[in-house]
Amino acid sequence: MQVVEIERLSYAYSDSLVLDNVSFSINEGDLLGMIGPNGAGKTTLFSCMLGLLGGYTGTIKIFGQDIKKNAKALKSIGYIPQRKTIERNFPATVEEIVSLGITRGKVTKEKITLALDTVSLLEQKDRRVGELSGGQQQRVLIAKALVNDPKLLILDEPATGIDLETQNKFYALLKKLNQEKKITIIWASHDLDAVNRIASSVACINRSMFFHGMTHEFFENPDLLKAYSESSMQAHMHLHDHDHG
Amino acid sequence: MVLEILELGFMQRALIAGVAVAITASVIGLFLVLRRNSLFGDALSHVAFGGIAVGLVTNMYPLWTGMAFSVLGALGMAKLRQSTKIPADATVAILLAGGLALGLLLSSTSGNLPNIFSYLFGSILVVSAEDTLAILAMAGAILAIVILLYRQLMYVTFDEEQAKVSGLSISKLSYLFAVLASVAVIVSMRLVGILLVSSLIVIPNVTGLLLGKGFKKTALISMGISIFSAVTGIAVSYAANFPPSATIVIVLITVFLATLAAKYSSKKQMAEKLEAAIS
Structure with missing residues (x-):
C-alpha cells in the first residue's frame, strides 16, 4: 500500500x-x-504534505486521499519539526506537552504513559519541558506525535545540534518505531552516514527530485555520491553569497 | 477590623469585583506573558481610554464604548500581525499612542477631565451594584471560554506551527483570544485603572512562573497571588486611606520580590549543600 x-x-x-x-x-x-x-526544498515539501502551505500545483495524496479535497488523512501524520529551543521558563510539564498531541479520542493517562515509555522518558513526566536537554526535548515531541497513534511520521532534521551519543540513541529509536511499531517514517537529515545505516530508501532532493530508490543503490554508486556532494557544495556557496550579498 | 470591612456594602462590592478581576486578568495574562505579549494589555487599555472618552463626550455608557474600541483594536492588531510584516511591538506602540492621544484630545475638548481620572487610576471602592454584576458576568464568560479552550490555547502558546499541523485553526483562535483579552482589560480597568492594567496581567504570572511546575499549576498559583494581592490591597487601602489601585500593585510587586528572594536563597542553600556533599 502506498502511504x-x-x-x-x-x-x-x-x-x-x-x-x-x-x-x-x-x-x-x-x-x-x-x-x-x-x-533544497525539504522543509517546503513537508509543509505542503502537512497542509501548512497551500498554493502548490500538482497533487499530494496521503493514504490515497488528495489532501486538498480531504484533509482528514493529515490526522494520521505525526510531525517533529526542526529542533527549536523550548524556553526554559515554559511551565508545562512533559506530560502536559505530550497530552497536546491527542487530537483523536479521549485524553487518557494510559496513552501518555505508553508514548513516554516508548521514548524512555516516563521518569521525566513531571519535569518542566524547558528544563530538559535538547535530545530529551526532541523525544518529548516524538512522544507527542506517537500518542495520537500515527501511521506516518515526518521528521525535519530532528537531530541537528544534538551531541553524537544522543543522536545515535535518537536514530535507534527511529529504527525501533519503524520496525516494531510499523510506522512509516520520512526523515530529513544531513547526516549521510546515519541515513546509510538506518534508512530503507533514500530520496535526494535539490528543488527537483535528484534520486529516489533503495539506500544501497545511492550509497554504492560513486557517480551519484559525487553529484550529490557537488550540488551540496554549490548550494552552500549560493547561500554563502546571499549571506554576504 | 476585618468584620467591619466586610459589613460595608461598598467594600463587599469592591472585594467581589476585585476577586473576579484578579482571576480574569491572571488567567488571560499567563498566555500573554508566555507569548511575549505582556504589553498587549497595555495597548488595549489605552485604546479603551479613547473609547471611554468617546462615551463621555457622546453621553453613552463609557465602559461599553471603551469595550467596543478595545475589541476593535485587538482584532485590528491580530489582523496586522497575521497579514503584514509589521513587528508585534510596533503594533502595540501604534495602538498605545493612538488610543491615549484620542482620549486626551476628546476629554480636553469636552471639559470632562475629572471624570476620566477614575478610569485612568481605577475606582474599585465606588463600584456600583450594576457594575459589579457586569464585571462578574464578563469575568465568568471569559473564565468559561478559557476553561473550554484550555488545551487549544496552551498548544498555540507552546508552538503555533505544531498546533496548526494538529488541525487547530490558528487565525480563529488568535481572534477569539484577542477579544477575550480586550474584555479582560475592560474588566480590570475598574480595579487598577488604565495606566496599571498591565500590572495585573503580568506580575502575578511572572511570580507564578517562578514557583509553578506545570501549566495548570502555574495558572492556579498566579490566580492565588492575584486574588491575595487584590484583597490585601483593597483592605489596606481602606484602612490606611491609600489609593486602592496603587496599593494593589505595590502588594503584587512585594509578593514578586519576596518570591524571587526566597527562590534565590533556596538555590544558594542547595548549591552549598551540594558543594559540601562533594567535598
Whole structure:
C-alpha cells in the first residue's frame, strides 16, 4: 500500500521556484531518508504534505486521499519539526506537552504513559519541558506525535545540534518505531552516514527530485555520491553569497 | 477590623469585583506573558481610554464604548500581525499612542477631565451594584471560554506551527483570544485603572512562573497571588486611606520580590549543600 503519492508537485515563494515538478511515492513500512543541501526544498515539501502551505500545483495524496479535497488523512501524520529551543521558563510539564498531541479520542493517562515509555522518558513526566536537554526535548515531541497513534511520521532534521551519543540513541529509536511499531517514517537529515545505516530508501532532493530508490543503490554508486556532494557544495556557496550579498 | 470591612456594602462590592478581576486578568495574562505579549494589555487599555472618552463626550455608557474600541483594536492588531510584516511591538506602540492621544484630545475638548481620572487610576471602592454584576458576568464568560479552550490555547502558546499541523485553526483562535483579552482589560480597568492594567496581567504570572511546575499549576498559583494581592490591597487601602489601585500593585510587586528572594536563597542553600556533599 502506498502511504504517500506525490505527482508533479511545484511550489514557488513569490518569484523563486522552490519545488519543481517533484514526483515520488512511499510504501507502507518504509523508512525514507530525505537528503539534500540547505535550501533544497525539504522543509517546503513537508509543509505542503502537512497542509501548512497551500498554493502548490500538482497533487499530494496521503493514504490515497488528495489532501486538498480531504484533509482528514493529515490526522494520521505525526510531525517533529526542526529542533527549536523550548524556553526554559515554559511551565508545562512533559506530560502536559505530550497530552497536546491527542487530537483523536479521549485524553487518557494510559496513552501518555505508553508514548513516554516508548521514548524512555516516563521518569521525566513531571519535569518542566524547558528544563530538559535538547535530545530529551526532541523525544518529548516524538512522544507527542506517537500518542495520537500515527501511521506516518515526518521528521525535519530532528537531530541537528544534538551531541553524537544522543543522536545515535535518537536514530535507534527511529529504527525501533519503524520496525516494531510499523510506522512509516520520512526523515530529513544531513547526516549521510546515519541515513546509510538506518534508512530503507533514500530520496535526494535539490528543488527537483535528484534520486529516489533503495539506500544501497545511492550509497554504492560513486557517480551519484559525487553529484550529490557537488550540488551540496554549490548550494552552500549560493547561500554563502546571499549571506554576504 | 476585618468584620467591619466586610459589613460595608461598598467594600463587599469592591472585594467581589476585585476577586473576579484578579482571576480574569491572571488567567488571560499567563498566555500573554508566555507569548511575549505582556504589553498587549497595555495597548488595549489605552485604546479603551479613547473609547471611554468617546462615551463621555457622546453621553453613552463609557465602559461599553471603551469595550467596543478595545475589541476593535485587538482584532485590528491580530489582523496586522497575521497579514503584514509589521513587528508585534510596533503594533502595540501604534495602538498605545493612538488610543491615549484620542482620549486626551476628546476629554480636553469636552471639559470632562475629572471624570476620566477614575478610569485612568481605577475606582474599585465606588463600584456600583450594576457594575459589579457586569464585571462578574464578563469575568465568568471569559473564565468559561478559557476553561473550554484550555488545551487549544496552551498548544498555540507552546508552538503555533505544531498546533496548526494538529488541525487547530490558528487565525480563529488568535481572534477569539484577542477579544477575550480586550474584555479582560475592560474588566480590570475598574480595579487598577488604565495606566496599571498591565500590572495585573503580568506580575502575578511572572511570580507564578517562578514557583509553578506545570501549566495548570502555574495558572492556579498566579490566580492565588492575584486574588491575595487584590484583597490585601483593597483592605489596606481602606484602612490606611491609600489609593486602592496603587496599593494593589505595590502588594503584587512585594509578593514578586519576596518570591524571587526566597527562590534565590533556596538555590544558594542547595548549591552549598551540594558543594559540601562533594567535598
